[in-house]
Amino acid sequence: NVRYTVTPRPTAHKFDVLLEIASPSPDGQVLSLPAWIPGSYMIRDFAKHVVSLEASSGGQPIRATKRDKQTWELEPTDGPIQVRYSVHAWDLSVRKAHLDATHGYFNGTSVFLRVHGADESPCAVVLNKPDGEPYSDWRVATTLPRASGDALAFGDFQARDYDELIDCPVEMGTFVHAEFEAGGIPHEVAITGVFEVDLDRLCADLKVICEEQLKQMGTPSDLDRYLSQIMVV
Numbered sequence: 386n387v388r389y390t391v392t393p394r395p396t397a398h399k400f401d402v403l404l405e406i407a408s409p410s411p412d413g414q415v416l417s418l419p420a421w422i423p424g425s426y427m428i429r430d431f432a433k434h435v436v437s438l439e440a441s442s443g444g445q446p447i448r449a450t451k452r453d454k455q456t457w458e459l460e461p462t463d464g465p466i467q468v469r470y471s472v473h474a475w476d477l478s479v480r481k482a483h484l485d486a487t488h489g490y491f492n493g494t495s496v497f498l499r500v501h502g503a504d505e506s507p508c509a510v511v512l513n514k515p516d517g518e519p520y521s522d523w524r525v526a527t528t529l530p531r532a533s534g535d536a537l538a539f540g541d542f543q544a545r546d547y548d549e550l551i552d553c554p555v556e557m558g559t560f561v562h563a564e565f566e567a568g569g570i571p572h573e574v575a576i577t578g579v580f581e582v583d584l585d586r587l588c589a590d591l592k593v594i595c596e597e598q599l600k601q602m603g604t605p606s607d608l609d610r611y612l613s614q615i616m617v618v
Contacts, residue, residue, distance in 0.1 A: 387500050390511040393557065395486045395520070398475045399436070400496055404468040406503070409459070414466060415501035417456040419494045422480055423552050430454065431481065431495045438470040457498075472496050477618065479554075486519065488558030488577045490616065493551030500547075508550045510542040512557070522559055526575035528612050529553040537562065556614045563588050567595035571610040578617030 390403040406414060418432040432455035440449045442462040449468075450458050459466060472495060474482035482491035497508070509532070512525055524537040529550075534540035539557075544550035560575040565588040572595055576582060591613070 386506040387503050388509040388511070389497055390513065391496060392513040393484055393489050393515045395484055395489065395515050398473060398484050400472045400474055400482060400484060400489075400491060402470050402472065402496060402498075404470070404498055404500075406466045406468070406500055409462065409466045409500075410502050411461060411463075413461045414459045415452075415456065416459070416468065416498045417501065418498060419551065420455055422492055422494045425480055429480065429494070434473045434476075434481070434495065436471050436473050438468065440466055440468045442466050468498065470498070477616070488556070488560070488616075489515075490554065490556050490577075490614070492554050497547075497550055504547045506546065508544040508547060510544065510550070512539050512542065512555065514539040523557055524560065524562070525555065525557045526560060526562065526573070526612060526614060527553050527555040528610065529555070554614060556616075565589075565592050567592045567611075568599040568604055570599070570604070570608070572613070573610065574613040574615065576615045576617065578615075580617040 386407045388405040392401045394401060420428050420430065422429060438449055438457060440447045440459050442464050447462055448460040452458050472482060474484035474491060477483045480492060482495040510529060514520060514523055525539050526537060529542040529544060532541040532543040556575050556577060558577055560577040561582065562573065562575050563584045564571065564573050566572065572591065574591065
């Protein structure tokens with residue numbers, strides 16, 4: 386019912402997004418970006434980074450009205466809706482989105498518009514590789530469930546609902562990747578930046594830390610793997 390296609394434009398520092406809604410609200414579809422992010426308990430303003438937004442249905446433009454700083458309402462239409470928008474990504478933090486010629490990173494709360502009335506619907510996601518030879522060796526590290534394709538490859542993903550969609554940050558680029566097991570659960574680490582690292586020692590140390598955390602906090606029944614994303618600045 387809801388499908389997002391994300392295309393990075395590194396030199397423009399923008400993520401272009403195509404949102405396709407198969408069954409929009411007949412009263413006029415409402416869209417919004419959250420003003421919060423899981424794990425960071427402050428009011429945020431992610432919507433200010435949406436630099437353009439336009440909608441269409443059946444190839445014809447439809448009106449998109451901004452109701453407040455983070456909410457848009459589309460005029461009623463009978464058929465599926467396509468929404469195209471761009472997100473400026475130039476915040477090098479764990480909260481928002483950053484994109485340049487060396488890597489890309491985003492949290493779902495910065496990039497994925499919420500489709501009101503479809504919070505519990507499955508969300509299909511297509512992550513496209515940037516165009517051009519400089520990005521031919523880019524990979525993707527995320528815990529978004531993969532719908533098809535090889536591990537670390539761009540392609541198709543599937544979140545069970547909007548909550549899962551925005552709780553799986555995405556790192557893309559030429560990161561160093563390693564795997565280890567802790568508490569019987571697969572763990573991964575993706576490291577971006579300029580650095581020297583002893584991966585064997587890093588994974589051995591992380592294994593001890595993660596196993597102690599699992600022992601103290603308990604092993605979640607609904608998580609089948611963990612990913613640590615590290616940006617060395």
